[in-house]
Amino acid sequence: MKKIYQDIEHKRAEGDIWFKDLKRKRDTGPTLNDHRYSEYNASTKSVHAGQYDDPKTGALGTPIYQCSTFYLNKNSYEAIEEGRGRDELIYTRYGNPSQWSVQEKLSALENAESSIVFSSGMAAISSTILAMLDKGSHIISSRDIYGGTYNFLYEDLDRYGMSISFTSPSNLNEIEAAIKENTKVLFFEALSNPLLKLVPIKAIVALGKKHNLRVIIDNTFLTPYNVKPLDLGVDLVLNSASKYLGGHSDLIAGTVSGSRKLIDRIWPQMLKNGGSLDPHACFLLERSLKTFALRMRTHNSNAMALATYLENHSGIRKVYYPGLPSHEQHELAMEQLNGKNSGMISFEIEGGDPNAHALLDHLKLPKEATSLGGVESLISLPYNTSQASLTKKQQKAIGINDGLVRLSVGIEDIEDLISDFDQAINKVLKNTDTYVEQY
C-alpha cells in the first residue's frame, strides 16, 4: 500500500499540497501476507488463507501471538499520527497477528476485502450497528431474529437516539412499508431461528439500493459455505463464530466482513466498545476454520438425509428444512443456496411439547443444549429456550407450534443419527399416554 506522502514529501514541505495529491488508497487487509487465495475454492481457502508461518523458527502454522502490546518504532508513531493505526501492530485491542491471520481466512471465505473478529457474536453485532447508524437513525429488522440481537435493538438503541421497526424477514411489501425518512439500515438473518425462513437477499439488496440504505446480514445459520451474502450485494455480513465457524462448541467469537471502507468505520467502534478477540481464541478459531468446508459438507448432507427421514416418519407432523420441496421457500433456497441448504432442521413431533421433551430424553447422540454448529448434534426446544420470553399465544402467532424441536445436525455418521432418532421417536410414540401425564 502506498504511503500518504510517497514521492511528494518535497511538495508537502513547500506547502504545495492538497488532498488530491495524497497517495494512500484503501487496500485489503490488514495483512502480513502477499497471497489472499481468492482464486481458490472453499476447502483450499479454509486450509491455507491467512496462515502466518513463523519466519524465525520455520514453524508451520500461525503462532499464538499471546501479547497485549508491541514494540513501538518509527512506523508505528507515523501510523498513529496519520490515523492509520489499523495497519500497524501497536496494541492487541487495535490489532494482533493472531487476529489478522484469522481475519484474512474469513475474508477469503466471505469474498471480502476486510474482516474483524470480536469477542462474541453480540460484540460484532452491537459494534457494527452502532458504527453504521447515525444519531436519529432508524433500522429495520425482523421479530424472529436471535434473542440477543432483539434485546440490543429493542432495549438499547433508543439510548443512542436511534429507533427500530420489526417486520417479516421475507415480505418485501411489509419491509418497504416500514422504511422511514430516517431509515439507514436493513438488518436480517439469512436463515431465521427456529423456523428456518430464508431472507430473499437479492430482493432486499435491491430494496436497499432503491432507498439509499445499507444492508447487513447475520449469516450465522448458513455460513459463507452455504451462501456468500457479499457476492449478492450485501454491504456487511456478520457471524457468531461460536457456531459453525468455530464448530466445536468450545469458543465464543464473532465476525464482520465487507469492504475495507465499511470495516474501517466499524474498527474504531470496536476499539471503543472493547470487544476485541483474545489471541488464544483467534488461534482456536483459525485452527477450526481449517476444517470448515469439510465440516459444512457433512453438516449439510447429514441434515438433508435426516430431514428426509423425519418428513417420512408418521410421528413427525412437520419438518422445516430449506432443502425439502415442502419448505415454503424451497425455490428461493435452490437459487440462493445452490443446493447446499443448511445444517439446521426444525420439526414438530406429534403429541406436542410433552413428547418433544420425551424425545430429547430418549435420544442418545444429540446433546440437549442451546447453541448450534458444533461437530456434535445439538437439540433444544425453542419454546423454553430461544423464544422463552414470549407467551404461548405470542409463540403461536410467530409459528412456534406445540412440539417444535430445533436440531443442529452434527457430523456424526448419518446411519447412527437416523437410527438414534428412529429408536427415540418410536419409544416416545409408544409411551405417549404415560409421558403426557408426567408433564
Next chain:
Amino acid sequence: MLNNINIAGLSEYANEVKETPKEAQATYGVELEWISGTKSTVKTKNMVLGDHKLVRDFEFTIDEPTQLLGVNAAPNPAEYMLGGLAGCMAVTFMAGATAMHIEIDQLKLELDGTLDLNGFLGTDSNKNTGFPELKFIFHVKGNGTEAQYQKLIERVSKHSPNFNTIKNEVRLIGSLNS
C-alpha cells in the same frame, strides 16, 4: 492523530473519488418552519453521499434581536450565514494544515461585515441588500511559518465550499406551494 484529523482517511477518500466520482456527490438540505414573530426552527434534512443516506438529526432556532423586532432567543440569519462560512473555512484550513504536517495549537476566525438595511426596508432602492463585503481574520498559533499560513488561506479561498458559494454566483431556483 495530528490535529485529531485522520489524514489517512482523507487520502483514502480522495483516491476513492478519483476512481468513483459519484462518491464526491453530497446532497444537503434544510427545512425551516416559522414559529412566531421572527423566530423559526431549522431542521437538517438527510444527506446523500454517493449512493448512501446519512441521517442528519439536528435542529436549531433562528431569531432576531429585540431591536430588529425579535425576542433575541437565538442567533439571527446573518450570524448563521457567517458562522457556516467560518466553520467551513476552519475545517478546510485545519485539514490542509494537517496535510502539510503543521500542528495547530489555536485557530480563531473572525468574520465581520456591515449590512445596509435600507435595502431590506426598501427605503433606498440603490443600496445593495446583501453584504457588500466581508472581512475575515485568521488568528493562528502552531508550528507553521507565516508563509505556510498564507498559503493555507489561499487554499481555503479556493477549496472551501461555503466560501465559494458566497464568492461565486449561485442559481437560486424558487417555487411556491400554497
